[in-house]
Amino acid sequence: MKAASLIILSVLALILATILLKGLPALNLDMITKTPRGGFYLGKEGGILNAIVGSLYLAGGATLLSLLLSLPIVLYLNVFAGKRSYLAAFTRFSLDVLWGVPSIVYGAFGFTIMLFLGLRASLLGGMIAVTLLVLPIMSRTMDEVMRMVPAELLDASYALGATRVETAFKVMTRQTLPGILTAVLIAFGRGIGDAASVIFTAGFTDHIPGSLLQPAATLPLAIFFQLGTPFPEVQQRAYASALILTIVILFVCVTSRLLIRKSSKNIIK
Amino acid sequence: MIRRAADRLSGWFFQTLTVFSALIVFAMAAGLFLRSRPILMDQSLNRLLFSSSWHPLRGEFGFLPFIMGTLWVTGIAVAIAVPLCILTAVYLSEYAPARIRNFSSPLIDLLAGIPSVVYGIWGVLIIVPFIKDHLAPFFGVFSTGYSALAGGMVLAVMIFPVIIHVIIEVFRAIPYEVREASWALGATRWQTIKHVVLRRGLAGVIAAIVLGLSRAFGETMAVLMVAGNVARLPESVFDPAYPLPALIANHYGEMMSVPLYDSALLFSSLILLTVVLLFNILSRLILIRVSRRTR
Numbered sequence: 001m002k003a004a005s006l007i008i009l010s011v012l013a014l015i016l017a018t019i020l021l022k023g024l025p026a027l028n029l030d031m032i033t034k035t036p037r038g039g040f041y042l043g044k045e046g047g048i049l050n051a052i053v054g055s056l057y058l059a060g061g062a063t064l065l066s067l068l069l070s071l072p073i074v075l076y077l078n079v080f081a082g083k084r085s086y087l088a089a090f091t092r093f094s095l096d097v098l099w100g101v102p103s104i105v106y107g108a109f110g111f112t113i114m115l116f117l118g119l120r121a122s123l124l125g126g127m128i129a130v131t132l133l134v135l136p137i138m139s140r141t142m143d144e145v146m147r148m149v150p151a152e153l154l155d156a157s158y159a160l161g162a163t164r165v166e167t168a169f170k171v172m173t174r175q176t177l178p179g180i181l182t183a184v185l186i187a188f189g190r191g192i193g194d195a196a197s198v199i200f201t202a203g204f205t206d207h208i209p210g211s212l213l214q215p216a217a218t219l220p221l222a223i224f225f226q227l228g229t230p231f232p233e234v235q236q237r238a239y240a241s242a243l244i245l246t247i248v249i250l251f252v253c254v255t256s257r258l259l260i261r262k263s264s265k266n267i268i269k
Numbered sequence: 270m271i272r273r274a275a276d277r278l279s280g281w282f283f284q285t286l287t288v289f290s291a292l293i294v295f296a297m298a299a300g301l302f303l304r305s306r307p308i309l310m311d312q313s314l315n316r317l318l319f320s321s322s323w324h325p326l327r328g329e330f331g332f333l334p335f336i337m338g339t340l341w342v343t344g345i346a347v348a349i350a351v352p353l354c355i356l357t358a359v360y361l362s363e364y365a366p367a368r369i370r371n372f373s374s375p376l377i378d379l380l381a382g383i384p385s386v387v388y389g390i391w392g393v394l395i396i397v398p399f400i401k402d403h404l405a406p407f408f409g410v411f412s413t414g415y416s417a418l419a420g421g422m423v424l425a426v427m428i429f430p431v432i433i434h435v436i437i438e439v440f441r442a443i444p445y446e447v448r449e450a451s452w453a454l455g456a457t458r459w460q461t462i463k464h465v466v467l468r469r470g471l472a473g474v475i476a477a478i479v480l481g482l483s484r485a486f487g488e489t490m491a492v493l494m495v496a497g498n499v500a501r502l503p504e505s506v507f508d509p510a511y512p513l514p515a516l517i518a519n520h521y522g523e524m525m526s527v528p529l530y531d532s533a534l535l536f537s538s539l540i541l542l543t544v545v546l547l548f549n550i551l552s553r554l555i556l557i558r559v560s561r562r563t564r
Contacts, residue, residue, distance in 0.1 A: 004356035076283035102487020108538035193384025
């Protein structure tokens with residue numbers, strides 16, 4: 001049993017070591033401040049700024065959109081809906097199921113939405129797909145935190161004459177703020193790392209997108225496309241992207257851990 | 270009065286959003302179904318699912334090689350992951366001191382957070398050469414390394430965190446008194462685990478495996494990068510496989526130029542969605558029942 005646990009942990013160590021060993025030599029100032037020159041597949045100069053900025057736009061936008069959608073949803077589930085609400089139970093179940101849907105299906109679905117709206121592969125299309133992808137993750141994570149809030153706290157707020165919406169924003173949201181931030185971070189981490197959902201929807205380009213309707217490069221796709229080239233110089237860009245992506249994920253993991261620890265100190269139980 | 274109205278209005282608005290979010294699953298299924306209708310009208314379901322002739326230019330769309338590719342890769346992944354995960358989960362929840370548990374749980378979270386392309390890179394750099402240079406020669410076969418086995422091994426690592434996490438949750442839901450009762454009867458720790466903990470948590474463990482299975486089923490990028498992608502029925506684990514998700518991701522560029530191609534690809538995502546939904550609904554229902562019974 002110890003051996004099994006050790007195998008799993010050493011696989012993790014092996015993955016991180018591989019990425020570090022390959023990525024560190026590839027990382028330099030040019031890499032993160034320049035866009036690729038002469039085409040991302042063939043050009044041997046330049047860096048991955050297009051993918052870094054594209055990913056930040058895409059994941060940031062999708063996270064924001066998803067927050068705007070999921071905050072009302074979880075507030076409804078935890079403040080407005082009763083404990084025995086069928087709608088709440090069904091929504092939770094449906095979001096759980098949605099969580100398990102593979103990201104390529106989100107990509108395909110996003111693509112059908114884009115066909116419906118007449119959009120081409122663009123930042124906006126990618127954002128739609130990634131928003132759908134992270135919505136269940138974000139809302140279920142927030143939901144789990146909000147469920148921990150004792151009912152007495154809400155009762156106290158009602159007793160002071162607050163309405164439900166006031167209780168929702170001034171008591172519930174404030175009480176669970178670190179949890180909400182954690183959910184946002186986790187969703188961002190998932191959004192920035194996902195390739196399969198953006199491969200149809202966001203496209204890929206050498207340039208930094210100037211508007212929502214232009215295609216956008218992303219870090220995961222930068223890895224995928226540039227690892228497949230026969231040129232070592234271009235593969236370097238894939239390794240550097242992988243390292244940056246891994247650092248972002250590490251940051252998300254560590255920060256969300258700290259936030260959870262901090263939040264459990266202050267929350268009234 | 271205004272506060273009241275604001276409350277009503279936002280209540281209504283929040284409820285509408287909630288209903289919409291609950292309906293996304295149905296919207297997805299409906300959207301994909303509508304888009305895959307042309308091919309379903311054109312060819313029989315039987316032929317689509319069980320023919321192995323894949324020639325889009327001639328209008329022949331047999332998904333069997335891809336379905337079998339998915340099954341091979343998923344099967345290998347589950348076969349590797351399940352024993353390791355059960356043992357690890359038992360160790361972490363029953364044996365390990367709190368220190369080790371607190372140390373390893375963020376690491377497992379990290380494993381869950383690593384993007385699939387990064388797993389893909391790792392597969393290309395480590396697993397594929399390993400199979401090509403060591404494993405395949407060891408069995409006396411030639412392999413490029415890009416094979417069903419490589420896909421399965423990478424996938425196994427990717428589903429570790431899902432399975433471990435759910436099993437640990439299930440074990441935690443089993444009351445401590447049950448174990449104490451078993452010890453009081455003179456059972457050793459291992460006997461207690463085997464006859465009490467595992468038996469009580471069996472449904473939950475199965476649910477965990479099914480969840481892992483469905484994750485493996487739909488995983489795209491990592492598999493796409495290491496599985497070889499040859500549209501043929503794999504005959505051994507060292508043969509390349511071409512799973513369904515990889516098919517979808519690989520052909521997005523040409524799908525608008527060949528008739529019925531886009532419909533075929535969206536049909537394959539519909540297959541994926543259907544299978545994953547079934548698996549997920551099944552395991553979620555089991556988990557809900559498990560948590561209700563132990564509460």
